[in-house]
Amino acid sequence: MISAIKRYAFRKFKESEVKLHELNYLFWECTTRCNLNCLHCGSDCAKDSAFSDMPIDDFLKAIDTIETNSQNFTVVFTGGEPLMRSDIELCGRELRKRGLKWAIVSNGHLYDEKRHISLLNSGLGALTISLDGLEYSHNWLRNNDFSFKKVIAAIELAATSNRLNFDVVTCVNQQNIDELVQIKDLLVSKNVKAWRLFTIIPIGRAVDNSLLSLSDFQFVSLMEFISEQRKQKEIDIKFSCEGFVGNYEPLVRDSYFFCRAGINIGSVLIDGAISACPNIDRDFSQGNIYTDNFFDIWQHKFQPFRNREWTKKGQCKSCKDFKDCQGNGFHNWHGDKKNVLVCHKEK
Amino acid sequence: MKQKWIRRIIGGLSFTSALFIFQACYGTPQDFGQDLLIEGQVKSKSTGLPINGIKVSVVDNEQYEITNEEGKFSFYSEMLEDIVLSFQDVDSISNGLYMTKDTMLNYTDSKVYVDIVLEEMK
Numbered sequence: 001m002i003s004a005i006k007r008y009a010f011r012k013f014k015e016s017e018v019k020l021h022e023l024n025y026l027f028w029e030c031t032t033r034c035n036l037n038c039l040h041c042g043s044d045c046a047k048d049s050a051f052s053d054m055p056i057d058d059f060l061k062a063i064d065t066i067e068t069n070s071q072n073f074t075v076v077f078t079g080g081e082p083l084m085r086s087d088i089e090l091c092g093r094e095l096r097k098r099g100l101k102w103a104i105v106s107n108g109h110l111y112d113e114k115r116h117i118s119l120l121n122s123g124l125g126a127l128t129i130s131l132d133g134l135e136y137s138h139n140w141l142r143n144n145d146f147s148f149k150k151v152i153a154a155i156e157l158a159a160t161s162n163r164l165n166f167d168v169v170t171c172v173n174q175q176n177i178d179e180l181v182q183i184k185d186l187l188v189s190k191n192v193k194a195w196r197l198f199t200i201i202p203i204g205r206a207v208d209n210s211l212l213s214l215s216d217f218q219f220v221s222l223m224e225f226i227s228e229q230r231k232q233k234e235i236d237i238k239f240s241c242e243g244f245v246g247n248y249e250p251l252v253r254d255s256y257f258f259c260r261a262g263i264n265i266g267s268v269l270i271d272g273a274i275s276a277c278p279n280i281d282r283d284f285s286q287g288n289i290y291t292d293n294f295f296d297i298w299q300h301k302f303q304p305f306r307n308r309e310w311t312k313k314g315q316c317k318s319c320k321d322f323k324d325c326q327g328n329g330f331h332n333w334h335g336d337k338k339n340v341l342v343c344h345k346e347k
Numbered sequence: 348m349k350q351k352w353i354r355r356i357i358g359g360l361s362f363t364s365a366l367f368i369f370q371a372c373y374g375t376p377q378d379f380g381q382d383l384l385i386e387g388q389v390k391s392k393s394t395g396l397p398i399n400g401i402k403v404s405v406v407d408n409e410q411y412e413i414t415n416e417e418g419k420f421s422f423y424s425e426m427l428e429d430i431v432l433s434f435q436d437v438d439s440i441s442n443g444l445y446m447t448k449d450t451m452l453n454y455t456d457s458k459v460y461v462d463i464v465l466e467e468m469k
Binding site for chain 2: 102
């Protein structure tokens with residue numbers, strides 16, 4: 001009974017969030033250059049040498065169209081690998097001058113002590129670093145023999161800062177699913193406070209590599225692992241917001257599933273396209289900062305993101321959980337969009 | 348405004364924590380931290396001129412910045428109850444040699460400006 005009330009209230013909460021569609025979180029795909037050549041490239045971020053880095057001034061012009069900043073509005077620099085740019089500190093300082101906070105998602109390769117200090121000096125407030133397993137499995141996914149050592153050094157540095165809101169993310173796959181306890185122990189030993197796990201969606205290079213996807217049994221064991229570890233409270237562990245997980249929904253995160261793409265999360269992509277999370281099919285772009293007013297687009301477009309009824313097709317058409325799931329994470333609609341790419345709940 | 352109150356009430360009824368704290372699947376956590384913008388200028392006591400190459404650091408913290416040609420520095424640091432800044436000449440005798448000086452910051456805002464005068468070593 002209480003559970004039903006909570007779920008009903010959460011649905012109403014989501015409806016009110018959609019009506020408000022307050023921009024809290026903005027990705028900036030500041031570069032598509034990368035210093036790694038990961039096996040899952042193109043799944044959650046992409047490497048593409050066809051594009052030049054976007055000039056800071058172009059991005060700031062888009063930022064300056066925002067009329068009302070929500071409290072704790074954060075700009076998240078992503079890529080490619082954002083640390084390939086030597087001027088992100090400059091952009092960070094410009095954002096702070098405007099009263100905005102900023103953060104970086106990084107593979108950790110270039111995150112040395114000098115860069116750590118220079119980023120903190122420029123007002124960096126949050127950081128996510130990817131660690132995808134113990135040494136062999138991490139280097140396998142990252143396709144680089146030295147990546148593990150570098151990322152561990154980066155994690156050690158980041159964990160020394162009380163200022164940074166820092167977490168580690170891990171793409172769970174066939175190579176590292178049996179190492180999760182050891183990875184957790186490693187992170188705890190490095191003083192990491194927060195760990196987020198996600199799976200690899202079958203897009204980009206991940207389509208053709210069966211080792212990157214979990215079997216249904218492995219996915220369930222991942223949910224069991226997260227829910228069990230959350231009880232232990234050694235580390236703030238959670239499943240990412242990538243999808244609706246049915247009965248595990250209250251157990252693997254702090255809150256029920258809510259894909260906020262286009263509701264609270266926007267992006268400026270490498271070519272100036274305006275969208276939500278960078279891993280969303282680029283056909284969903286709503287405008288371009290070089291031809292449109294960014295904030296005007298945010299306020300008045302984004303209809304496919306704010307009304308998800310169109311996802312009621314394919315296996316979602318007759319699903320009894322549609323009200324809570326609403327077509328799963330938006331990034332699960334790629335290509336012909338006739339069906340959701342992944343249904344986590346059915347695993 | 349009314350919509351925001353409705354949001355708070357309904358959100359509270361669902362009894363889930365972190366309703367207004369979220370992160371995108373592949374993004375970072377949101378930043379709810381507080382920091383302090385520390386800016387200022389370092390000058391020579393004897394000449395009154397700006398000094399470059401002075402290391403400005405927060406005591407008991409890894410962060411530092413080196414003053415520029417105008418003797419200026421600017422960096423963000425974790426907001427603590429007591430912050431002691433240390434000014435240290437680290438470029439040897441290239442533009443004079445100055446004595447190290449520590450100073451406790453007094454601040455009430457999220458930024459503070461510090462003018463520092465360093466004495467030359469005899």
